[in-house]
Amino acid sequence: MTTSLDPAPPPTTAAPRHRWRDAALLGGALPFVLVALARSTAFAEGDTYWQITTGAEVLARRTTALVEDDSWNAAGTPWHPNSWGYDVLVDLAWRLGGWAGLGWFTVLTVSLVGVAVxxxxxxxxxxxxxxxxxxxxxxxxxxxxxxxxPQTVSYAALVLLVGLAARVLLGTGRRSALLGAAGLVGLTALWVNLHLAALGGFAAVAGGVGLAVLAGPVRTAVRERRWRDVAGQLVRPAVVVGAVGLGCLASPLGTGIVAAAGHTADESTALIDEWAPLWRAKPVLAMTWVAAALCLAVLVLAWRRAAAADRVPGWLPCWVGAVAVLVIGGVTAARFSPMAVLVALPAVAAVLPAVTPGRVPRLVRRLSWALPVAIGATVVAVALTSPGSFGRPGPLFPTAATVAAIPDGCRVLNEYDEGGLLTLLRGQDGVLVSADGRNDVYGMPALLATERLMDGADGALDTLTAAGVGCLLLTPDRPLVAQAVAAGWAVTARDDARVLLVAP
Structure with missing residues (x-):
């Protein structure tokens, strides 16, 4: 059984009496808006802070070829931000609104994911x-x-890219191919300058297009050895994949994007949770992969049922291929699993009536109100209990008072996630950090070495003294904290998350 690459029939227009309901649900984007508000109230993303300072540096120097100068651990290291466009945008949000600007920027970017879906x-x-x-x-x-x-922006771009690629693949005529290719190049070029994760989009599109070609008319033409027809059927798929590949090269790194992505992966696998393979992933990360695998199973089931009735929509093989590539990627690196889930969502929603019993649509209509309302009530409850925390660092970070207590010009040994916050708030005072989340800048050996110091390795305090480190900002249970106190280091500030010690 082969599939047709003819365009799917246009969606039916909802009855006027349902339009107000669809508008109230924002067409289905409401869950993402509510989560965006919740995430802005309980802020827990440490990388955002160094991205703000990076964006400011890119604007000030008018280049993306930078030299690390915020730390004592990797000072002088040349580096290129892998999300320079996003960094500039988040810096502008910070300049315009401070903490509130950061909160609303989060609401906007997360909501865009829902809009794309x-x-x-x-x-x-x-x-x-x-x-x-x-x-x-x-x-x-x-x-x-x-x-x-920046991954959040990548999620929205990926969903749109797969959707546009499928639409161009199913199109007819030279004009639609040229306009579609231009759109794919433009969207991918924008994405790759916001975040180098655009390479993941290339892999997903290639996988989707490849499966659509194998499942479509090309399969029949190959069996019948009609090679001229095969060549003709491959033109548009080649245009789609080539356009996305060309867009991936439209960054300051050019062809160096592949090496940069590989370097980031190499320096991340051993320490960064989202780069961990599935067998080492934390439960919440493994749960995301399971959700992605379930979405893929739903799409495969829908394909089989449609094939049995000889009514497979042309876009379905493309979606199955794209999601499958990302699910497989999620086995080796957890960060691909949310991409797989988000790409699958539009298609899963579209095939839901075909893979569920007849009573389910009525249940879906009822749940479409109940579930968002439940989440909305939770979000409002969180917001009302801590209205002053909108956009501000959450309880996982040191308080503003603790950060302010760091002496000017001090070199700090700090936890991995908070270095960016220290640079943002105290970098102008000459405070230098040990790390700030840019694992591709510091390198895994240096990061593991600082972890050993925090865990109280032999001679840790002597090593820090030799490096000119005069401040420790660590979780209270770190073995180094007890060693430092015993050696006469003074506890000058403390909060629920961190303790600050200054050398005698």
Whole structure:
């Protein structure tokens, strides 16, 4: 059984009496908006802070070829930010609104993910209630991934890219191919300058296009050895993949993007949770992969049922291929699993009526109100209990008073996630950190070495003294804290998350 690459029939227009309901649900994007508000109230993303200072540096120096000068551990190291465009945007949000600006920037970027899911889902024929229910269920494992980080922008771009690639692949005529290719190049070029994760988009599109080609007319032409027809059928798929590949090269790194991505991966696997393979992933990360695998199973089931009726929509093989590539990627690195879930959501919502019993659509319509309302009530409750925390560092970070207590010009041995915050708030005072989340700058050997120091390795205090380190900002249970106190280091500040010690 082969599939047709003819365009899927246009989605039916909802009855006027349902339009107000769809509008109230924001077409299905409401769960993402609510999660965005929750994440902005309980801010827990440490990388955002060094991205703010990086964006300011890019604007000041008018180049993306930078030299590390915020730390004592890697001073003088040349580096290139892998999200320079995003860094500039988050810096502008900080300049315009401070903590509140950072909070609203988070709301905007996370909400854009929901908008992308809705736009593509509606194009595939998914109803707003189905999108609302599927999205609400999906944001449970995705909440940890949705925050003020360049990956969030990548999620929205990836969903749109796969949707546009499928549309161009199913199109007809030279004009649609040229316009579609231009759109793919433009979208990918924008994405790669916001975040180098655009390479993941290339892999997903290539996988989707490849499966669509193998499942479509090319399969029949190969069996019948009609090679001229095969060549003709491959032109448009080659245009789609080539356009996305060309867009990936439209960054200051050019062809160096592949080496840069490989370097980041190499320096991340051993220490960074989201780069961990599935067998080492934390439960919440493994749960995201399971959700992605379930989404893929739903799409495969829908394909089989549609094939049995000889009514496979042309876009379905493309989606199955794209999601499958990302699910496989999630086995080796957890960060690909949320990408797989988000790409799958529009398609899962579209095929939901075909893979569920007849009574389910009525249940979906009811849940489309109940689930977002439940999440909304939770978000409002959180917001009302801590209205002053909007956009501000959450309880996992040291307080402003603790950060302010660091002496000017001090070299600090700090926990990995908070270096960016220290640089943002105290960098102008000459405070230098040991690390700030840029593992590709410091290198895994240096990061592991500082971890050993914090864990009280033999001679740790002597090593720090030789490096000119005069401050420790660590969690109270670090063995080095007890060693420092015994050696006469003074505790000058303390909060629920950190203790600050200054050398005698």
């Amino acid at each position: 809705v736009v593509v889902g509606r194009r595939l024929g998914a109803a707003a209630p189905a999108l609302a229910v599927v999205s609400t269920l999906a944001v449970v494992p995705l909440t940890a991934w949705l925050s003020a980080r």
